[in-house]
Amino acid sequence: MKASYSVSGTYKNYYWNPPSPYIDFSSATKFMVDIYPLTQTPSQYNEPIMLKLSDQAGGAIYEVPVRNLNAGLWNTVTVDLTGIPAANRMEIKQINLYLWTGFSNEINGRTAVEYYFDHIRLGGSKINGFEKLSQWSGEAVRAANTSIKTEGAQSCLTTYTISGTWVNHYWNTGNTQKIDLSEASRIKFDIRPTSQTPAGNNEPLVFKVADDTGVIYEQQITRLTANQWTTVTIDISGIAKANRKSVKQFNFYVYTAFTSAINGRTSIQYYMDNLCAN
Ligand SMILES: [Ca+2]
Numbered sequence: 317m318k319a320s321y322s323v324s325g326t327y328k329n330y331y332w333n334p335p336s337p338y339i340d341f342s343s344a345t346k347f348m349v350d351i352y353p354l355t356q357t358p359s360q361y362n363e364p365i366m367l368k369l370s371d372q373a374g375g376a377i378y379e380v381p382v383r384n385l386n387a388g389l390w391n392t393v394t395v396d397l398t399g400i401p402a403a404n405r406m407e408i409k410q411i412n413l414y415l416w417t418g419f420s421n422e423i424n425g426r427t428a429v430e431y432y433f434d435h436i437r438l439g440g441s442k443i444n445g446f447e448k449l450s451q452w453s454g455e456a457v458r459a460a461n462t463s464i465k466t467e468g469a470q471s472c473l474t475t476y477t478i479s480g481t482w483v484n485h486y487w488n489t490g491n492t493q494k495i496d497l498s499e500a501s502r503i504k505f506d507i508r509p510t511s512q513t514p515a516g517n518n519e520p521l522v523f524k525v526a527d528d529t530g531v532i533y534e535q536q537i538t539r540l541t542a543n544q545w546t547t548v549t550i551d552i553s554g555i556a557k558a559n560r561k562s563v564k565q566f567n568f569y570v571y572t573a574f575t576s577a578i579n580g581r582t583s584i585q586y587y588m589d590n591l592c593a594n
Contacts, residue, residue: 320430321365321415323423331368331412338372338407345440345594347378347395348499349413352432356387357422364422364429367393368412374404381419390434411436439499440594444487444566446472454484454569466506466545467590476521476570476584486524486567494528494562500593501553503533508587512542513577520574520584523550526565529558536574545587566591 321328341347347369357363362381369378377400385391397405415429423429444451445468449458457475465471476483489495497503503525513519518536525533532555540546552560570584578584 317433318430319413319433320428322428323415323417323426326417328415328417329412330414331410333410334408336409338409341369341371341397341405341408341438342402343442343445344438345396345398346438347397347436348439349393349436350390350434351382351385351393352390352434353385353387354430354432355426357384358424359384361419361422361424364417364419365413365415365431367395368410368414369395369405369408370410370412371405372407372409374400377404381422382413390432394439437496437499441495441500441592442467443495443503443591443593445591446470446589452485452487454486454567455480456483456485456568456570458485461587464508464587465589471506471508471587471589474568474586474588478570478572478578478582478584481572483570483572484567485569486565489564489566491564494564495593497527497552497560497563497593498557500560501551503550503552503591503593504547505591506545506547506587506589507537507540508545509540509542510585510587511581513539514579515539517574517577517579520570520572520577521586522567522569522571523548524565524567524569525552525560525563526567527560527563532559532563536577 319330362384365382367382371377382393447468452458459473460470461473462470474485518538521537
């Protein structure tokens with residue numbers, strides 16, 4: 317979208333008001349927008365436009381000049397959201413990129429300033445913090461634990477009884493809130509077993525991710541140390557972006573045929589927390 321701001325008056329607004337229920341930024345750590353200036357702002361100055369984000373509860377939660385950009389090129393502008401309380405970015409009701417004509421050094425004699433804008437998106441998203449266990453399904457038994465956790469108010473203590481073939485523990489996101497991981501390169505989660513898998517084995521636990529195109533990732537988790545949190549990082553950059561745009565299931569399942577990894581245990585437990593992407 318091309319925006320032309322003529323330099324007159326005081327402010328030239330250019331905003332989008334997302335309709336109610338607005339946009340929830342609370343689980344994201346980054347806001348990004350791509351900007352292509354048609355003319356160059358002097359290199360010692362910021363751009364003459366301000367980026368402003370307004371929230372229903374938090375008011376104007378961010379209002380900062382856009383940093384100096386290269387004309388004739390696409391630039392990605394990234395806003396770190398982590399310093400803004402999550403409660404104040406749950407209902408973003410306006411995204412405004414406005415020109416203030418008082419930025420005369422930045423405008424530098426131009427009578428009009430023009431930009432292309434594209435691809436507003438969020439990054440570094442929390443996928444699921446295991447804060448609401450009713451979202452999770454499958455044969456495993458789930459219990460909230462508020463003392464052994466790495467994020468938010470609780471973790472999920474997941475108990476897998478070794479019987480049948482697969483013991484599932486999954487979150488189906490629902491059609492209205494599929495997760496777009498096309499801009500992420502890693503999935504991460506924190507996990508803590510209560511008993512030890514023998515050396516030389518992976519965990520009997522498989523992490524599986526499915527999107528509209530089918531299963532896009534399905535691998536055993538490498539061996540963990542009992543009673544200790546490990547952050548597992550999964551590189552998803554090798555999966556085609558088109559195949560991770562609409563993720564609809566995250567599953568942590570135990571496959572009971574992994575007998576050497578199970579090693580005679582009749583049940584296996586893991587604390588899980590902080591499933592996220594960046
Ligand atoms: Ca949590």
